[in-house]
Amino acid sequence: MDGSPIDIVIFAPLALIFGVILFWFIQLLFIESQKYFLSQISHNHDALIKFSNFLGVLFQTMCHALGYTVTKSGISSFYVSVNYGKVSPKKVRRGLLGWTSNAFLFIGPFFIPGILILICLLFLINSDYFLISYTGYTFSENFISFGINLYNFSSGFLNFLFTIDLLHPFHLGFLILLIFMGMGIRPSFIGEKNQEKVDMIYDLKNIRYNILHKPVYILILILISYIFFYISILTEQNLYITIFTILGWLSIISIVSLIITHMILLLIKLTDNIKGVSKILPYLVIPVSYVFLRLIFFYYPIPYQNSISLLLTIFITLIALIILLKKNTNKFKTNIDMNSLFKLGKGRRDEPRRIIRK
Amino acid sequence: MNQDELLENEQIEKILSPHPLSFMGLQSLCIFLILWGILLGWLVNFSEFKDYFLNPWLTLSVWGIILMVVGVIASLLTIRWRIFFFYLGIFIGGIVILFWLGNSNEVSIFIPFYSVSVSILGFLIVELYRRSHKYIISNQRIVFKGGVITKQERTLRYDKISDINSKQGILGQIFGFGTIIPISVSSFGLGSDNSFAAGGVQMGEKKVKFLGLFGGGKELQTPRTRSYYELHGVFPYKDIKKIVENQVQGSVITQYQQEQVSFQKEQVDIQKQMRDLLKKQSKSNDNTSEMDEKI
Numbered sequence: 001m002d003g004s005p006i007d008i009v010i011f012a013p014l015a016l017i018f019g020v021i022l023f024w025f026i027q028l029l030f031i032e033s034q035k036y037f038l039s040q041i042s043h044n045h046d047a048l049i050k051f052s053n054f055l056g057v058l059f060q061t062m063c064h065a066l067g068y069t070v071t072k073s074g075i076s077s078f079y080v081s082v083n084y085g086k087v088s089p090k091k092v093r094r095g096l097l098g099w100t101s102n103a104f105l106f107i108g109p110f111f112i113p114g115i116l117i118l119i120c121l122l123f124l125i126n127s128d129y130f131l132i133s134y135t136g137y138t139f140s141e142n143f144i145s146f147g148i149n150l151y152n153f154s155s156g157f158l159n160f161l162f163t164i165d166l167l168h169p170f171h172l173g174f175l176i177l178l179i180f181m182g183m184g185i186r187p188s189f190i191g192e193k194n195q196e197k198v199d200m201i202y203d204l205k206n207i208r209y210n211i212l213h214k215p216v217y218i219l220i221l222i223l224i225s226y227i228f229f230y231i232s233i234l235t236e237q238n239l240y241i242t243i244f245t246i247l248g249w250l251s252i253i254s255i256v257s258l259i260i261t262h263m264i265l266l267l268i269k270l271t272d273n274i275k276g277v278s279k280i281l282p283y284l285v286i287p288v289s290y291v292f293l294r295l296i297f298f299y300y301p302i303p304y305q306n307s308i309s310l311l312l313t314i315f316i317t318l319i320a321l322i323i324l325l326k327k328n329t330n331k332f333k334t335n336i337d338m339n340s341l342f343k344l345g346k347g348r349r350d351e352p353r354r355i356i357r358k
Numbered sequence: 359m360n361q362d363e364l365l366e367n368e369q370i371e372k373i374l375s376p377h378p379l380s381f382m383g384l385q386s387l388c389i390f391l392i393l394w395g396i397l398l399g400w401l402v403n404f405s406e407f408k409d410y411f412l413n414p415w416l417t418l419s420v421w422g423i424i425l426m427v428v429g430v431i432a433s434l435l436t437i438r439w440r441i442f443f444f445y446l447g448i449f450i451g452g453i454v455i456l457f458w459l460g461n462s463n464e465v466s467i468f469i470p471f472y473s474v475s476v477s478i479l480g481f482l483i484v485e486l487y488r489r490s491h492k493y494i495i496s497n498q499r500i501v502f503k504g505g506v507i508t509k510q511e512r513t514l515r516y517d518k519i520s521d522i523n524s525k526q527g528i529l530g531q532i533f534g535f536g537t538i539i540p541i542s543v544s545s546f547g548l549g550s551d552n553s554f555a556a557g558g559v560q561m562g563e564k565k566v567k568f569l570g571l572f573g574g575g576k577e578l579q580t581p582r583t584r585s586y587y588e589l590h591g592v593f594p595y596k597d598i599k600k601i602v603e604n605q606v607q608g609s610v611i612t613q614y615q616q617e618q619v620s621f622q623k624e625q626v627d628i629q630k631q632m633r634d635l636l637k638k639q640s641k642s643n644d645n646t647s648e649m650d651e652k653i
Contacts, residue, residue: 046534047533047534050531050532054528054531081528081531167400168400169397
């Protein structure tokens with residue numbers, strides 16, 4: 001133990017809490033960005049929006065039900081629809097149990113989809129990436145350990161994603177699951193009418209309310225964390241760091257799935273600018289080019305063929321998208337750009353218009 | 359619907375067909391067949407488990423067993439044994455074709471291709487079935503037409519509708535379609551769910567041969583009919599529901615209208631009484647005038 005006693009006793013347990021909160025806020029930013037993207041395409045893709053709303057509502061109701069089950073409140077009714085979900089408890093609990101079930105409702109949707117993906121990931125990637133290292137007792141040492149654990153997991157997870165074999169049924173299934181979860185992590189409603197109770201701001205308000213109006217429970221939670229940390233140190237078990245590391249992994253999984261969902265939403269948004277049937281071409285280019293590349297590499301094998309196929313597929317899709325956008329958009333574009341026309345007109349403002357007319 | 363089929367003063371409001379995704383129950387049978395065929399093809403040809411499937415009969419057995427198990431589970435859950443027989447037919451068909459081709463060593467390639475081919479055929483049949491449905495909503499009645507080979511037709515006047523049941527699944531909520539079952543006064547459109555539980559008990563191990571069978575039945579009335587006799591998976595669901603409900607409402611006398619009718623009846627009765635009184639009065643006048651004349 002190299003650190004000062006104050007550092008070990010007071011600050012060290014906070015390192016992991018801060019780490020998890022930091023990742024949680026990054027996740028929140030991505031969720032807000034996804035919400036913006038979805039609202040941008042909502043007028044053209046009603047079914048997609050409803051589907052993503054359904055996933056969000058489903059996860060939220062599942063968390064709500066889980067909260068009532070854990071606190072032994074019981075579930076009297078469970079209802080999920082595309083734009084509304086409701087779970088009613090058999091017994092309305094107050095005090096700590098009621099507070100805990102509320103915490104499940106507001107924080108659960110951010111982590112539950114991640115847990116489902118993590119379980120699937122356990123079967124797909126090397127278990128070495130899941131090993132948790134623990135080396136220190138001070139704030140900085142804990143923070144570094146947390147970072148190392150997240151780095152190990154992230155490198156394994158991203159390595160898997162960059163070498164994913166989309167002709168492998170389980171890998172393809174995992175990618176689809178990742179995209180669906182990415183859409184469902186968002187606890188916000190996109191639609192014509194704003195629904196307050198399925199909105200992130202509503203959740204944040206409730207979290208703030210829970211913190212400010214029930215400070216005793218927060219203190220109890222922090223106290224439990226401290227006691228748990230001391231027990232972990234004294235028994236030389238890394239349980240404390242394990243729990244927070246897993247929470248960090250869940251945030252990383254959520255962030256990655258949100259990034260992938262962003263890419264898909266961007267593709268949808270761009271293809272909306274293409275008119276006519278050629279709109280579906282970019283979506284067809286993805287599987288056709290991937291299968292074609294894999295067939296080529298099957299007969300002429302090269303190292304990293306999965307990654308190269310994936311990257312080339314993304315590149316070909318982008319090229320196809322750019323060509324279609326250039327071809328289909330603004331037919332009145334001039335061959336010479338506007339700056340050159342201004343130069344030709346020696347600064348006269350009406351010169352470009354005159355040249356175009358001519 | 360031809361012009362000559364229309365009744366007097368009849369106007370067509372909507373002509374509808376089920377939404378392409380409204381027969382997802384049937385389509386999912388084909389989707390499962392494709393997925394399982396491709397998965398088995400991958401397991402046998404490309405996965406790390408391919409060495410276990412060197413015997414073609416083992417591959418065929420695994421394929422058949424999984425099909426049967428899924429068929430039984432799906433049949434039990436939906437109370438429709440046709441699913442099991444559908445998969446059984448596909449399995450037997452596959453074996454027959456394999457024997458006919460006479461090359462059982464190519465099972466690993468045959469199964470995925472056969473599964474995909476049968477599924478495509480299945481999708482086409484479902485699409486044909488879907489397109490055979492036609493619902494005509496007019497201002498006087500709803501006409502349900504359908505049938506691929508045998509043509510079926512049901513006509514339901516709005517004043518004969520006693521109840522409207524409507525349902526919308528998750529896919530329906532996402533894509534905006536749903537099913538509307540108009541239940542007639544004669545309870546056409548109502549089905550029943552039957553459940554039966556049975557269990558056997560053997561008392562003792564060797565000598566006592568007592569075997570008991572316990573059972574119980576339960577029947578529950580539920581709105582259900584064939585897709586030809588309901589507005590199955592119609593789009594846009596909310597608009598169609600509103601049209602049907604408005605038409606039904608329009609053919610039923612409302613409370614206000616009932617009050618008006620009873621008021622009019624009262625007035626007619628009063629007028630009748632007045633007429634009778636006037637008749638009586640005129641008679642009595644006639645009598646007095648006759649009397650006067652006699653006098």
